Amino acid sequence: MTIDPTITRVTDRIVERSSASREIYLDRMCRAAEDGPRRAHLTCGNQAHAYAAMENDKDALAAARAPNIGIVTAYNDMLSAHQPYETFPDRIRAAARTVGATAQVAGGVPAMCDGVTQGQPGMELSLFSRDVIALAAGVSLSHNTFDAALYLGVCDKIVPGLVIGAATFGFIPGIFVPAGPMTSGLPNDEKAKVRQQFATGEVGRDALMAAEMASYHGPGTCTFYGTANSNQMLMEFMGLHLPGASFVNPGTPLRDALTDEAVRRAAAITALGNNYTPVCDILDEKAFVNGMVGLMATGGSTNLIIHLPAMARAAGILLDLSDFAELSQAVPLLAKVYPNGLADVNHFHAAGGLGYMIGQLIDAGLLHPDVKTVAGEGLDHYAREPSLSDGAFQYRDGPKDSLNDRILRPVSDPFQKHGGLQDLQGNLGRGVMKVSAVAAERHVIEAPCRIFHDQNDVKTAFKNGEFTTDTVIVVRFQGPRANGMPELHSLTPTLAVLQDRGLKVALVTDGRMSGASGKVPSAIHVSPEAAMGGPLARLREGDVVRVDATSGTLDVLNVDLDSREAIMVDLSGNSHGIGRELFEVFRQNVGLASDGAGVVV
Template sequence: MTDLHPTIAKVTERIVQRSAASRRKYLDLIERGRDAGTNRDQLSCGNLAHGFAASGEDKPVIRTGKAMNIGIVTAYNDMLSAHQPYGRYPEQIKIAAREVGATAQVAGGVPAMCDGVTQGQAGMDLSLFSRDTIALGTAVALSHAMFEGALLLGICDKIVPGLLIGALRYGHLPTILIPAGPMPSGLANKEKVRIRQLYAEGKVGRDELLESESASYHGAGTCTFYGTANSNQMMMEMMGLHMPAASFVNPGTKLRTELTRAATHRVAQIGWDGDDYRPLGHCVDEKAIVNAMIGLMATGGSTNHAIHLPAIARAAGIHIDWTDFAEISDAVPLLARVYPNGSGDVNHFHAAGGISFVIRELLDAGLLHRDIRTVARQDLTDYGKEPVLENEALAWKDVPSSRDEAMLRPVSNPFQPDGGMKLLQGNLGRCVMKTSAVDPERWTIEAPAALFHDQDDVLRAFKAGELERDVVVVVRFQGPRANGMPELHKLTPALGVLQDRGFKVALLTDGRMSGASGKVPAAIHLSPEALGGGPIGKLRDGDMVRVCARTGSVEALVDEAEWERRDHPEAPPPPYDTGRELFALFRHQSDLAEQGASPILAAMDSEI
C-alpha cells in the first residue's frame, strides 16, 4: 500500500491541530444529541402519537419503537430538472425500508432554487443564502426526534451543502445522501458556447439562443456540465457519503433504482443498535474534508466549493482555509477534462470510468485518505469500483483503466501536474482563481481596471464598445454582505468575446463566478469585500491591476503613499425586490467568504 503523500499528510495534520478544540466540542454535542433528547426514547406518548398518526401500514412498526425509522429530507420540486426525479423517491424508499424491517417518513422539505434559472437575474441575490435556509430547514425536519437514521435527497449547488450543514447538527444519526443522476447528453457544449457568444455580439437572436439552450437543457436530471452540482456529487463520493459511484447514473434506469434501494437498506444497517454504527458526524471528519478538497483538484471542480466546503467543515467543528486548498492543489494532478475544462460532459466522464477510476488512481498513488469511515462496508476502497447489474442484482466491479484518455487519465499521465485552483493574495486581499480551463498564457493579466458596481453595467459597456481593449473588469460590492454574493456567470460570453478578439482580459470581483467558470481568468471571492472597507474599494478606473496565477498575486500597481491616502466609495443602496430584503439579516451577519460566507455558522460558533 502506497504511503500517503507528504503534503496531504501535512495539510491534514495542520487542520486537525487547528480544529482540535472546536471538533471536540462538536463531538460532545452529537453525543449529547443521541443520549439526551434527539431520539424516540425521549418522546411522550402524546409526542409519539402525533409522529405516527398518518403513517398507514407503517404505524404499528413505528409505534413499537423497535425498528429504525428513517427521516427523509427532500429538496424535490419539478421546476428544477435535477430534482424532478425525486418526486417518487419517498414511496420507493418506504418500500425498500420495509424490506429490511425498517420504516421511513418524509421528515421535511427544503427549498431548491435553480441557479440556471436565476443566473444574472435578481433572484440570484438569494442564491448563496438559500444554502443557509436549507440548513435551517433540514434541522427543523430532523428536530422531531422520530428518527434513527436519515436520507438526504438533494443534488444542486447550494442544496447539498445546506443539507449537510443542517444534518451535521444531528450528526449522531447515520445519514446517506441519495443522488438522482444527470440528464442524458444534449447539444455539444462547444456549440452551446458558440451560440452564446454570437448572441452576445448580436449576430443571432433570442429564438436561436433559446433553441440552443433548450437542446442543451432538455430533460429530467442534473445539468451535464461539470459545475457546482456535479462537483457536489463528486465530493460526496470522496467523503464516502453516497453508495459507491452512485453520482452519475442517469435517472429512470434500473441501476438508478437499485442504488436508491441499496442506500435505504444500508442506512438501516448502520444504526446505533447494531455493530456497525456509522453516524454522520464521525464520517465527516478532517480526513473526509481533505478528501473532498483533493477531489476538487483532481477533477477540476467548481470554485464555489472554496466557499461551501469551509462551511460544511465548520458545521462539523473543522476549520479549513484557502491556503489548505492551494497546497493540496499544488500536490494533486488534474486527471479529468470535463466541460468547461474539456469538451465532454459528466456522462462521457462516467462512461470513461468516472469517479471510480479517479478514486482508485488517487488511492494507489497515496493521494487520498483510504482509512475514512464511509457509509459503505469497508473504507474508501469501496469507492474505487463502479456499480453494475448482474442478473438484475446490484454489484460493484473494478475499472481497470480509463476508457477514454481524452476525458480521463491516470496519475502517471495527468492533464497537468496540479489541480488548477490557485490562491492569490496581495494589496487587494485574498481570492481564488481556477486555472484548469484557462490557457496558461493567460494566467497573468496586467491591464487597466474598469470599475463597475453591477454586472448589467458591464454588459452595457461591452455593447457600447467601451471594453474593446486590454482590461481587468472589476465588479465590486458583490460580496455576501453587500448583495448576497451572486454568481456573475452572465458576464462569461461577453468577456469571452473580448478575449477571442485578442485582448488581455480578466475579471476581478468580491462576488462569485459560476461552477461553470471557464476560459476567461477570473479572480473571485476577493476578501475582505468592498462593503465594510475591503481594499478593492480603493481602486479607481484606469489603475493598473496585476492578476497572476503563477506567482499567486493580486495587486493594484499604485504608488503605496497614494494607495494609503485613498478612501472608499459609498456603497450602492441595497436592492429591494424579489424578496431579497427578507435576507437582510443574513447579509448583515455573514462572515468572510474564506470562512464559508455563512450567517448561521457565524452566530452558531458563539453558542457551542
C-alpha cells in the same frame, strides 16, 4: 501505502487548527448518541402525532424496534436535477419495509435553480439559500423520531446546506441519495458558441433559445461539470454517497437499485444494530481533505471553495484557503470535463468516472483510504462500481484503465501536474481563480482597470464598443454583505468575446462566477469585500492591476491604497424586491467569503 507528504502536512495542520472546536463538536455528538434511539424519549402523545398518518407502518413505529428513516427532500419541478425526487419517497418507504424498517418524509427544504436566476435579482438569494436549507433540515429532524436520515439533494446550495444540517445532527447516520444527470444533449461547446454569437448580435434570441433548450432538455442534473456535479463528486470522495451513485441517469434500473440499496444501508447503520455509523464519524478532517483533493483532481467548481469551509465548520473543522492552495500544488488534474474540456459528465462516467479516479489517487497516496464511509470502513469501497446481474444489485471492481484518455487520465500522465484552483493574495485582498480551463498564456494579466458596480453595466459598455484595449474588469460591491454575492456567470460570453478578439482581459470581483467558470481568468471571492471597506473599494478607474495565477498574487501596482478613502455606494436597491427584503438579517450578519460566507455556522 505511503501518504503523500503534502496530504499529511495539510491534514495535520487542519487537525491542529481545529482541535478545540472539533473536541466541542464531538463531545456534543457523543452525549446525544448516548441517549440511544430517539423515539424512546418521546411521550405516547408525541409519538401518536408522528405516526397518525402512517397507516400500515403504525405498529412497527410504535414498537420502536424497527429503524425509522427520515427523508429530507429538496424535491421541486423547477430543478431538472430534483424533479425525479417526486417519486422517491414511495420507493424509499417500500424498500424500507423489505428490511423491516420504516421511512417518513421528515420535511422539505427549498431548492432554487441558479440557471433560472442567473443574471437576475433572484440570484442575490442564492448563496443565502444554503443557510435556509440547513435551517430547514434542522426543523425537519427536530421531531427527534429518526434513527437515520436520507438526504435528497443535488444542486448548488442544496448539498452544502444539507451537509451542514446533517453535521448538526451528526449523531444520526445519514446517506445522500442523488438522482443522476440528464442524458447528453447539445454539446457544451456548441451551446457556448451560440451564446457568444448572441452576445455579438450574430444570431437572434430564437437561435439562443433553441440551443439552450437542446442543452437543458430533460430530467436530471445539468451535464456540465459545474457546482451540482462537483457536489456529487464531493459526496463520493467524502463517503456520504454509496459508491458509484453520482452519475447514473434517472429513470434507469440501476438508478432505482441504488436508491433501494441506500435505504437498506441506512437501516443497517443505525444505533439499533451493530454497525452504527453516525455522520459525525464520517465527517472528520481526513474526509474534508479527501474532498478537497477530489475538487483539485477534477477541476471542480469554485463555489466549493466557499461551501467546503462552511460545511467543515458545522463539524467543528476549520479550513483555510491556504489548505486549498497547498493541495492544489500536490494534486494533478486528471479530468477534462466541460468547461475544462468538451466532454460532459456522462462521457466522464463512461470513461471510468469517479471509481477509476479514486482508485488512482489512493494508489498514488493522494487520498486518505482509512476513513469511515456509509459503505463501510475504507475509501477503497469507492474504487468499485455498482451493477445489476440478472436484476440483482452488486458491486464489481472498477476499471483499472481509462477508457478515454482525452477525458480521464492516470496520475502518471495527468492533464496538468497541479490542480485546477489557485489561491490569490495581494494588496487587493484575497481571492481564488479556477485555472484548469484557462490557457497558460493567460495566467498572468496586467492592464489598466475599468470599474463597475453592476454586471449589466459591463454588458452595456461592451455593446457600446468601449473595450478596445487590454483591460482588467473590476466588478465590486458584489460580495455577500453588499447583495448576497450573486454569480456573475452571465458575463462569461461577453468576456470570452473580448478574449477571442485578441485582447488580454481578466475579471476581478468580490462576487462569485459559477461552477461553469471558463476560459477567462477571473479572480473571484475577493475578500474583504468592498462593502466592508476592503481594498477593492479603494481602487480607481485606470489603476494598473496585475492578476497572476502563476505566483498566486492579486495586486494594484504603484498605488498606496492606504492613502485613499474607501468608495461607498448606495446599496439600498439591493434590499427589496424578489424576496430580498426578507434576507436583510443575513446580509448584516454574514461572514467573510474566505471563511465560507456563513450565517448559521
